Amino acid sequence: MKFLVLIFENIRRNLIRTVLTSLGTMMLVLVVTLVFTVLTTLDYVATEKSSNIKAIVTEKWQNPSMMPYSYAPGLCAGGVDENDTTAVHPQGSMTWGFFVGSTESVPAKRSFENLFFSFIMEPEKARSMLDNIDSLTDEQVQPLTDAVNKMKTIRNGVIMGEGRMKKMNKRIGDRIKVYGRNFRDVDLELEIVGTFPKAAESYTDSSIIGREYFESALDAYKATHNNKAHSQADKSLALVWLRVPDKVSFDKLTEQILTAPTFSNPAVKCETSSTAISSFLDAYKDIIWSVRWFLAPACMIVLSLVISNAISISVRERRIEFAVLKVLGFMPWQILTLVLGEALVVGTLSGLLSATLTYFILNGVWGGLPFQVAFFPKFAVPIQCLWWGAAMGAITASVGSCVPAWFARSVRVSDVFSKVA
Amino acid sequence: MADAETCVEVHDVHKSFKRGNEVLDVLNGLNLVVKQGEFVALMGPSGSGKTTLLNLIAGLDKPSQGSIQVQGVEISQMSEGQLAAWRTRSIGFVFQFYHLLPVLTAFRNVELPLLLLPLSGAQRRQQVRTAMEIVGLQDRMWHRPGQLSGGQQQRVGIARAIVTDPSLIVADEPTGDLDAKSANEILNLLTELKKTLNKTIVMVTHDPRAAERADRIVHLEKGQLAAQPAESWSN
Numbered sequence: 151m152k153f154l155v156l157i158f159e160n161i162r163r164n165l166i167r168t169v170l171t172s173l174g175t176m177m178l179v180l181v182v183t184l185v186f187t188v189l190t191t192l193d194y195v196a197t198e199k200s201s202n203i204k205a206i207v208t209e210k211w212q213n214p215s216m217m218p219y220s221y222a223p224g225l226c227a228g229g230v231d232e233n234d235t236t237a238v239h240p241q242g243s244m245t246w247g248f249f250v251g252s253t254e255s256v257p258a259k260r261s262f263e264n265l266f267f268s269f270i271m272e273p274e275k276a277r278s279m280l281d282n283i284d285s286l287t288d289e290q291v292q293p294l295t296d297a298v299n300k301m302k303t304i305r306n307g308v309i310m311g312e313g314r315m316k317k318m319n320k321r322i323g324d325r326i327k328v329y330g331r332n333f334r335d336v337d338l339e340l341e342i343v344g345t346f347p348k349a350a351e352s353y354t355d356s357s358i359i360g361r362e363y364f365e366s367a368l369d370a371y372k373a374t375h376n377n378k379a380h381s382q383a384d385k386s387l388a389l390v391w392l393r394v395p396d397k398v399s400f401d402k403l404t405e406q407i408l409t410a411p412t413f414s415n416p417a418v419k420c421e422t423s424s425t426a427i428s429s430f431l432d433a434y435k436d437i438i439w440s441v442r443w444f445l446a447p448a449c450m451i452v453l454s455l456v457i458s459n460a461i462s463i464s465v466r467e468r469r470i471e472f473a474v475l476k477v478l479g480f481m482p483w484q485i486l487t488l489v490l491g492e493a494l495v496v497g498t499l500s501g502l503l504s505a506t507l508t509y510f511i512l513n514g515v516w517g518g519l520p521f522q523v524a525f526f527p528k529f530a531v532p533i534q535c536l537w538w539g540a541a542m543g544a545i546t547a548s549v550g551s552c553v554p555a556w557f558a559r560s561v562r563v564s565d566v567f568s569k570v571a
Numbered sequence: 572m573a574d575a576e577t578c579v580e581v582h583d584v585h586k587s588f589k590r591g592n593e594v595l596d597v598l599n600g601l602n603l604v605v606k607q608g609e610f611v612a613l614m615g616p617s618g619s620g621k622t623t624l625l626n627l628i629a630g631l632d633k634p635s636q637g638s639i640q641v642q643g644v645e646i647s648q649m650s651e652g653q654l655a656a657w658r659t660r661s662i663g664f665v666f667q668f669y670h671l672l673p674v675l676t677a678f679r680n681v682e683l684p685l686l687l688l689p690l691s692g693a694q695r696r697q698q699v700r701t702a703m704e705i706v707g708l709q710d711r712m713w714h715r716p717g718q719l720s721g722g723q724q725q726r727v728g729i730a731r732a733i734v735t736d737p738s739l740i741v742a743d744e745p746t747g748d749l750d751a752k753s754a755n756e757i758l759n760l761l762t763e764l765k766k767t768l769n770k771t772i773v774m775v776t777h778d779p780r781a782a783e784r785a786d787r788i789v790h791l792e793k794g795q796l797a798a799q800p801a802e803s804w805s806n
Contacts, residue, residue: 152686159674474670477631478684478731479659481652564632567622567666567743 153484157491164464168496171460175497176504178453179542183508183535185446187519189438191529196428203400205240206426207390207407210417216385219245219365221413225390229407238402240392244279245361246271247386251328251338253318263317266328268308268357270364270386273298276309279391282350290349297344305363307343313354315345333382336371338364351517352528391423450546457550461493465554472558473566482559489558493551494544501543505535577640578739578771579605579628584637584647586623586794597623598634599794607738610765610772612782615791621775622743624791628773629662629741630654642738659687663732663770665742669724671716677703677727678712684735702730706760722753729760733770740764742774746781758784 161168207225209215226243247270254264276298277291278284288295294309301307310320320326322342330336338359346353364386371380394400404420407413421429431438465472472485509531512519518528586598597620605611613621626632627639630646631654639647642661649657658664671680681702685695703709706726716724725745732740742761746754762784764770774785782788790797 155679156675156686159672159679163674470670471672474666474672475683476655477629477658477664479655479687481655484687564626567626567631 153488153491156488157495160464160488160492161496167460167463171457172496172500174456175453175500175543175546176507178449178456178546179501179504179539180508182446182449182542183505183531183539184519184521185441185449186538187529187531187535188521189442190532190534192427192431192438196424196431198422198424201396203394203397204423205392205394205400205403205420206423207392207418207420208388208426210419212416215388216382217387217389217416217418218384219247219361219387220384221387221418222390224410224412225392225407225418228392228403229410229413231406231410234406236402237406238394238399240394240403242275242278242391242393244271244275244391245387246389246391247361247364248332248388249328249330249336249338249359249364250332251330253326253328255327255329266314266318266326266357267355268328268359270359270361272361273301273309273358276358279393280350280353282352283347286347286349290347292347293345294347300343301360304341304343305360305366306338306340307360307363308340309344309346309358310342311346311354311356312348314357315342317355333368333380333386336367336380338367354517450542453542453546454550457493457497457547458554461489461551461554462557464492465489465558468558469561470566472561473563476561476563477567485561486555486559489555490548490551493547493555497543497545497547497550498540499543502536502540504543505537505539508539509533509535576607577604578607578609578642579603579773580638580640581624581628582638582640584624584627584634584639586620586627586632587635597794598627600637601791601795603789603796605771605773607771608765608769609787610762610785611774612785612788613773613775613791614777614779614782614788615797619791620794621791625741625743625773625775628739629664630658656687659684660735661737661739663729663735663737663740665725665728665732665740665745667744667747669716669721669728669748671724671727671731673716676713676715677708677719677730680716680727681730681734683731688735698734699730702734703727705733705764706730720753721749722756725749725753725757726760729757729764733764733768738771740770740772742772744776744778745774746776746778754778754781 209217222245226240226245228238228240230237230239249266249268249270251266252260252264253266254260276283276294283291283294297307297309301309308326315321318326320342322344325339325341328338328340330338340359346356368380368383368386372378372383392403394403400422407418407420475485476482512531516528518530520528581601581603584598584601585596588595588597601620601624603624613624615621623632627634628641630641630649634647637647638645644657644661646654646657671677672683675683678699681699682695685698690698700709700712703712706729708723708726708730711719711723716727719727740761745761746757749757758781761772761774765772774781776782
């Protein structure tokens with residue numbers, strides 16, 4: 151404690167240099183924090199759970215998965231054989247399809263602002279099956295509940311995220327016409343009936359249209375095209391979610407589905423959400439590896455060098471001071487501790503400040519890091535970043551100041567004060 | 572042999588420095604005795620070994636050969652760590668260019684040596700105040716060195732040198748960077764320390780007027796004592 155005054159006064163010695171070093175530290179800690187925010191989230195979702203498992207059924211040999219909607223009833227029932235008394239029935243199920251279109255009819259004028267991306271699903275399943283919504287309270291979910299109730303009477307209703315509404319300059323109650331892109335020539339006349347809960351930030355750019363309405367739109371296409379079904383009509387089911395209580399139930403469910411003759415053309419596969427996500431992320435694995443093991447360490451090394459440079463300059467300037475301290479009786483290890491202490495204080499506080507600002511600004515203002523990776527639109531900065539930031543600052547400061555601190559402790563008094571000609 | 576009144580005894584001390592391939596013999600079999608409470612001035616041409624001798628007496632360096640005793644303690648065989656601890660309690664060093672830490676106030680500069688001793692904060696504050704009163708700067712305690720004149724900075728340097736109550740003060744050209752008036756004040760202060768607190772003072776100086784204040788002037792030439800004038804140890 152006695153030396154803290156000395157440490158803090160030395161930090162104030164050259165405020166510009168200290169502030170610049172601090173800012174450099176904060177920038178690099180920011181980069182590493184953002185990197186680990188994404189990596190931590192991806193690691194978490196790719197980690198196998200042991201209970202309350204969500205099984206995902208998709209087409210086995212094709213990506214993107216495009217199954218016929220006729221698979222839905224059988225899959226939602228778990229592919230159960232009526233004669234199997236030990237069959238597992240899913241505790242919940244939901245079908246997924248994706249409709250991508252634009253509110254702009256002229257292809258040359260289509261842009262991100264008029265893009266329409268929607269889930270095709272049973273709206274009533276959203277409350278219990280959608281990630282991040284299933285964990286909200288009834289009060290938080292009320293806007294969604296109201297919207298789902300409206301869709302019971304307004305079949306062409308669409309639940310749209312606030313971000314998407316804002317980009318399209320639309321409000322609840324407005325009507326829109328969407329020109330299909332993945333379902334070409336299937337145009338939908340929709341009415342915005344509600345939005346997602348504010349707490350479910352990840353859905354801000356997404357929408358939900360009812361499966362029944364979409365199937366009726368495909369039927370309408372057939373009726374207006376010489377009774378010829380749309381080319382994608384039997385490919386509208388992208389995946390099915392099935393909820394089971396544990397791993398044993400999941401294994402049994404998988405066996406039921408894979409052995410059922412109904413789901414052989416096209417063949418399907420059944421995997422946990424974490425496995426499915428891992429498979430999906432496989433395409434990004436090189437990038438993820440590079441970011442984790444190359445970019446992040448590179449940032450830490452650069453940070454150490456920045457601090458090392460600043461401390462080296464300071465040590466060179468203070469050579470006589472260190473000699474004076476030795477004359478007064480300071481031991482070499484005490485001088486080393488002083489220099490390391492200065493670096494540690496600057497590094498730790500800068501790292502902590504950077505992580506704290508990142509946490510509160512990104513989460514508070516933007517609801518997370520807006521960085522689209524696959525189907526993750528945003529990544530919430532975890533609270534652990536506060537100690538990452540401080541630790542990163544502390545470790546890189548210690549490493550970076552080792553050599554200058556050693557030089558400081560090695561100052562020879564007789565050399566500094568020698569007057570030999 | 573040291574008697575009860577001897578503060579510093581330098582016996583047959585040699586000191587050499589290597590500069591590249593060259594070996595410089597700075598001190599050649601030097602002998603010196605400084606009595607307790609004596610004020611000795613070391614004089615001599617540049618390169619005669621004055622500062623080297625001062626550094627050896629202060630424990631800042633070790634002789635190549637020979638022995639040095641201060642207050643009966645053989646310091647020439649101590650390790651670096653032992654010397655550092657010994658210096659804190661036994662030596663006060665006054666530099667030509669003051670060498671105060673510019674980021675610290677006068678108070679904190681004087682307090683520096685006390686940080687190495689097992690004293691409470693209150694004890695340290697009291698000792699610092701006492702030292703500052705002795706040098707007459709009690710109203711400048713919270714000024715930084717940049718806000719003090721050269722003479723005031725040197726007085727802070729002297730306060731730092733005496734704050735641990737060492738028996739021996741070594742001063743390397745303490746008036747070398749001061750004008751005549753400030754130099755006179757510093758020399759008065761040193762003389763006062765000798766008289767009232769019985770401090771032993773060894774001072775290197777080029778200034779004959781500064782040397783006149785000493786009880787004894789020792790001349791060095793080529794690493795050895797030149798012919799010494801008769802002792803004039805005044806009470």
